[in-house]
Amino acid sequence: xxxxxxxxxxxxxxxxxxxxxxxxxxxxxxxxxxxxxxxxxxxxxxxxxxxxxxxxxxxxxxxxxxxxxxxxxxxxxxxxxxxxxxxxxxxxxxxxxxxxxxxxxxxxxxxxxxxxxxxxxxxxxxxxxxxxxxxxxxxxxxxxxxxxxxxxxxxxxxxxxxxxxxxxxxxxxxxxxxxxxxxxxxxxxxxxxxxxxxxxxxxxxxxxxxxxxxxxxxxxxxxxxxxxxxxxxxxxxxxxxxxxxxxxxxxxxxxxxxxxxxxxxxxxxxxxxxxxxxxxxxxxxxxxxxxxxxxxxxxxxxxxxxxxxxxxxxxxxxxxxxxxxxxxxxxxxxxxxxxxxxxxxxxxxxxxxxxxxxxxxxxxxxxxxxxxxxxxxxxxxxxxxxxxxxxxxxxxxxxxxxxxxxxxxxxxxxxxxxxxxxxxxxxxxxxxxxxxxxxxxxxxxxxxxxxxxxxxxxxxxxxxxxxxxxxxxxxxxxxxxxxxxxxxx
Ligand code: LFR
Numbered sequence: 312x313x314x315x316x317x318x319x320x321x322x323x324x325x326x327x328x329x330x331x332x333x334x335x336x337x338x339x340x341x342x343x344x345x346x347x348x349x350x351x352x353x354x355x356x357x358x359x360x361x362x363x364x365x366x367x368x369x370x371x372x373x374x375x376x377x378x379x380x381x382x383x384x385x386x387x388x389x390x391x392x393x394x395x396x397x398x399x400x401x402x403x404x405x406x407x408x409x410x411x412x413x414x415x416x417x418x419x420x421x422x423x424x425x426x427x428x429x430x431x432x433x434x435x436x437x438x439x440x441x442x443x444x445x446x447x448x449x450x451x452x453x454x455x456x457x458x459x460x461x462x463x464x465x466x467x468x469x470x471x472x473x474x475x476x477x478x479x480x481x482x483x484x485x486x487x488x489x490x491x492x493x494x495x496x497x498x499x500x501x502x503x504x505x506x507x508x509x510x511x512x513x514x515x516x517x518x519x520x521x522x523x524x525x526x527x528x529x530x531x532x533x534x535x536x537x538x539x540x541x542x543x544x545x546x547x548x549x550x551x552x553x554x555x556x557x558x559x560x561x562x563x564x565x566x567x568x569x570x571x572x573x574x575x576x577x578x579x580x581x582x583x584x585x586x587x588x589x590x591x592x593x594x595x596x597x598x599x600x601x602x603x604x605x606x607x608x609x610x611x612x613x614x615x616x617x618x619x620x621x622x623x624x625x626x627x628x629x630x631x632x633x634x635x636x637x638x639x640x641x642x643x644x645x646x647x648x649x650x651x652x653x654x655x656x657x658x659x660x661x662x663x664x665x666x667x668x669x670x671x672x673x674x675x676x677x678x679x680x681x682x683x684x685x686x687x688x689x690x691x692x693x694x695x696x697x698x699x700x701x702x703x704x705x706x707x708x709x710x711x712x713x714x715x716x717x718x719x720x721x722x723x724x725x726x727x728x729x730x731x732x733x734x735x736x737x738x739x740x741x742x743x744x745x746x747x748x749x750x751x752x753x754x755x756x757x758x759x760x761x762x763x764x765x766x767x768x769x770x771x772x773x774x775x776x777x778x779x780x781x782x783x784x785x786x787x788x789x790x791x792x793x794x795x796x797x798x799x800x
Contacts, residue, residue, distance in 0.1 A: 327370020330750035375537030391489035418450030469548030553748030571719025578608025639681025716744035730781035
């Protein structure tokens with residue numbers, strides 16, 4: 312029997328998850344859960360990196376001191392794109408900014424003007440989002456950041472937290488591939504692109520594949536946490552890559568995945584990136600996965616809309632859990648309005664913005680909290696159908712099965728909507744795909760699990776899955792046409 316800890320950080324919360332692997336089955340248990348709250352300062356929106364590290368240490372302390380465990384590995388995964396900069400002494404000279412920091416928008420326009428959209432896509436194969444690390448770095452340059460000038464090393468969030476755990480400064484491949492300065496075709500940093508934009512290239516480090524042992528937990532952490540010598544691994548450091556690794560796919564029916572949480576990441580797993588004008592037109596992205604696979608996918612705004620509605624209602628003193636909100640949505644009238652979820656990426660005033668969008672597009676404003684949530688969930692399902700069609704047109708075959716993994720796969724109403732909107736088979740679960748992927752990639756690194764295929768076998772043996780059969784449904788088809796009109800194709 313072996314024990315691993317996955318540190319899994321999402322945009323709303325983080326967890327230390329204990330994974331116990333025995334007889335080809337994985338059992339997960341939450342050791343410590345904590346909030347991940349961004350900090351708004353006069354000059355921008357940041358992550359509280361030190362606070363996160365303190366909570367990581369607390370999770371490890373629970374494993375060591377409270378549970379008396381000996382761990383076979385620890386690894387960190389986080390959301391993508393954000394990074395910290397270190398000077399030559401390893402001091403943090405630029406604290407990680409939050410990817411929703413508004414200063415990225417201007418830098419995005421300026422970078423596209425300077426380097427050219429086609430050129431950027433040819434070199435990186437990545438979808439265009441102002442939050443990508445490339446535009447964050449460019450924003451720092453445009454602001455004349457002294458931290459950027461002093462920087463000797465760029466570490467993405469999982470790299471940075473792993474450095475604080477074990478002292479090794481490496482760039483893990485899956486997270487590096489979300490930056491938009493990694494070239495997935497040549498499989499190396501796109502230094503040419505950084506040079507075109509006058510950005511430093513010496514801050515980029517060695518890229519290591521997921522499953523690499525980075526080092527051992529530092530002595531003082533061993534002491535505080537009551538752990539002995541413990542390997543620290545680079546797992547699939549990008550949470551989406553970890554989740555995709557843990558998709559319980561089997562058989563010959565072509566499948567796609569939706570990693571569902573704050574974001575919905577919808578895509579397919581393929582052997583080589585597709586960096587063609589058509590991929591650019593569809594704004595699909597080629598990120599790298601476990602075993603060097605390509606995650607051809609699309610970012611969709613996801614449950615963020617519901618999270619932000621909930622937060623707004625909470626500020627008004629109306630407190631509802633996600634389960635209650637989903638129940639209200641199930642009771643609300645169908646197809647009250649349709650919206651493009653990707654128009655709502657910025658934080659704040661979500662219900663008001665949704666209402667304004669509905670009025671502007673000549674639709675009725677949804678009624679009640681349930682009405683708003685239902686519109687968000689139905690619109691997500693429409694967007695999934697649209698992205699499914701894009702993926703199919705690019706890979707050139709029909710996709711039969713949609714695997715929904717991650718926290719969002721608990722939402723049975725949304726799962727049913729997806730089956731109805733697409734007419735495909737939906738398989739939901741595991742909800743803990745990211746933590747499972749994190750741990751099982753460590754197990755590959757430790758030589759306990761052989762490869763991605765075996766990893767998926769372990770996942771299938773370990774978690775219950777729910778299946779929803781989709782049948783053609785004229786009411787959904789009509790509503791989808793309305794959605795396409797409102798959104799524009
Ligand atoms: C999901 C995710 C997405 C990435 C977004 C921002 O948690 O990692 O894959 O595009 O967060 O980093």
